[in-house]
Amino acid sequence: MNKFDRFLIVFSLIAFQGYAQYRDDLQNGKSWKFDTGSKNVGPGYTGVSTTDVYSDGRGYGFDFSSQPKSVFRKGKNPLKSDFVTSDKPFYFSVRVPEGNYKVTLTLGDTKSPAKATVKAESRRLMLEHLETKAGGHIRKSFIVNVKDRKIAANREVHLKPRELTKLDWDDKLTLEFDANTALNAIEIEKTDSQITVYLAGNSTVVNQEEEPWASWGQMIPRFFRPGVAIANHAESGLSLGSFIGSRRLEKVLSVIKPGDYVFVEFGHNDEKEKGPNDGPYKSYTERLKIFSREVRAAKANLVILTPTARRSFDASGKMVNSHGEYPDAARKVASEEGVPLIDLTALTTRMYEALGPEGSKSAFVIYPERNLNDNTHFNPYGAYQIAKIVAQEIKGQNLKLAEFLVDMPAFDSASPDHVASFKWPPSPHVSIVKPDGN
Template sequence: MNFKPILLITALSNLLFDVSAQQKVDYKFDFGPGRVAKNYIQILPETTFSKNMKYGFDFDTKVEGINRGGKNLLTADLVRNNQPFYFSAAVPEGNYKITVTLGDSKAAAVTTVKAESRRLMLEDIKTKAGEFVTKTFIVNIKNRNISDGKVVGLKPRELTKLDWDNKLTLEFDHQTALAGLEITKVEDQITVFLAGNSTVVNQENEPWASWGQMITRFFKPGIAIANHAESGLTLGSFQGSRRLDKILNIAKPGDYLFIEFGHNDQKEKGENDGAYKSYTERLKNFVSEFRKIGGIPVIVTSTSRRSFGTDGKTQNTLGDFPDAARKVAAAENVALIDLNVMTAKLYDALGEEQSKKALVHYAANSYPGQDKPLADNTHFNPYGAYEIAKCVILGIKTSRLGIAKYIISDFPNFDPSKPDDPMSWKWPESPNSSLIKPDGN
């Protein structure tokens, strides 16, 4: 058999993939029914994303188009809605600088923006009537492809996640007035990769959430967060599903890898399993492999479960795993963020009853089809995930990591022993909810 044609086809296919991956993307969208700003693409309320239209409003969400008039063509017209709406654009894998122009010349507005699977990007951006603001943030887009035909082994639930599709999706919440949007592929960002389980992953549906989808809120451009975590995973299954291979394939020198495992690892009961055996060996392997490509690993201890002892304080339910992570960090001279300690302080500060408001504890009928209460002491709701993301940011600052200079300038001094009041913290819920508990416990 002559293999030359097959090899040629394979080489061409790989070349096309590489070209696609490095493809320049630069979209400029002008929203509304008025005259179009120069070099912008007009987006009308009826512009709908589809196989033939590679950008537009998505998931049957509706907006109102308004033409206010004025000399500035970009802000003279806009789209509005007091309900969540989605806008998508087909883009290849990479990091994207997103610039939104928000405001309305005749009315006040307030906007929260989430990307992909509910990653918080902008929070409560308020504009007065006649006021316009421009905000920029970075969104990472990933796909399953690795190299040599290998792909990430996704779980069935991941196949429909926005994080793994072939487009960039933005969700606009509150009372959004959107005038302009720019999407530009950029190569100059430091990428922070997240490896972890259900306490880290971007949870797709309300009321579940994790710190990995909230931490994006606290970085300015210069940092891209690439969340490769997934519910139910251990260090071993993360590696076995080729997620570490994927990260090593696309990471560049100077990028970071945050590693948080333990909840599921402690359930492994093989002869060589345990905190000071397979867990320690695998953690060291993650560190060494990422260092080989010039990356900077960071070890994060597992979040505490909400479990109070007779003394009214949070008790350790993770055995030796947090201690093992600390020992690996010390032995390998790796930065450590002790999230286990900080989350215990957070729960203790809230107290046994109030701490339920940081996790998925909801009375029956809080969500469609929910005829029974939800009571989960491992998985966070948006408030809890937001507070824990602040703990991670505190750990970055305390460890004096290089990426600390990219933390937003208005990040408040945070103390896990003095968390935000859960009764005053507000979150605009996304349209989709699920009663299915994430894998892992």
């Protein structure tokens, strides 16, 4: 037997042992542990090499044509002596059932400094700008919610065609790593102890999968420590009526548990409904009260958010209200139902006025060179600022969720971060197609 044949046998045994470990982990339905690299594999971990491409048969691996490289450093610790990295963003997926998962990453390089930004599923921001010094390693954890469309044996959410290919609705947990991340290991553990925050909303809330579009709903996970999971059920173009009609509220109610939260923000598309029973104090109010009644019956907590303001200035540089009486209707329902209110209409208006007619363009998908001029939908900078507003309101109103917020300076919507200070590593998927709704 020559050296090459022996190598193939050893390599095949390692690959089989790794798959066997994953198979055992899948059967116990609780945890998965992956040691990335090409050399030593930590005890109890599934070894993953750069050639392990995701497939339904394998159930884990590098995904979406990712081409990371493996780097080996000498050392006794099998988790830290090698890692994978790439000069482009790369993806790793694991097939998992619906639920909340605690993801713990080991990151770092024994020889060189490294940085990492991590997103999950459809570009949800989980960790940003983590830095390790040469020889230093860190372990960081966050919670990822994985959902499916099933409600009961013969009922499911009615998805739009564009949602059928979204990472948020597939049967995998997908992680996106920024270029030059030094990834040593991934641990994934199913956890049932999290407070889950369900987001119900439209295109200003949904996880936008493609650059340069973004929403506050996909940025807010970054501001929570383990203890809270964000389950984003929003979708572009929806109103309260179509959210309920497509069985999304029914889906949320099928998995919600006592103590969870539902954050509901609508208005943009409700304004366009012109039926005899439509209007801010008719169908819009009635449907918000349906949310209140159903969430309360589930012994969970409702938070109502007024719709984010559209960017619209008058000649004097003051914002123009484009939502009519819908924000007031939402405020009235919150008061009558005795539930918390986050007044995003007022707070985003304040932020845009602080930025000014020209400066506020930096928060929206306004790129004349790409023929994009959208005064409703945010880019990553704008979405991030609004997520900070929401986080500050959670803290300021002393919601139970506040104890799980990461440490952050107090944020004033009248003093948003300077756009030049915001660093966003773009994801590979790009589209100039405007999301549904306006």
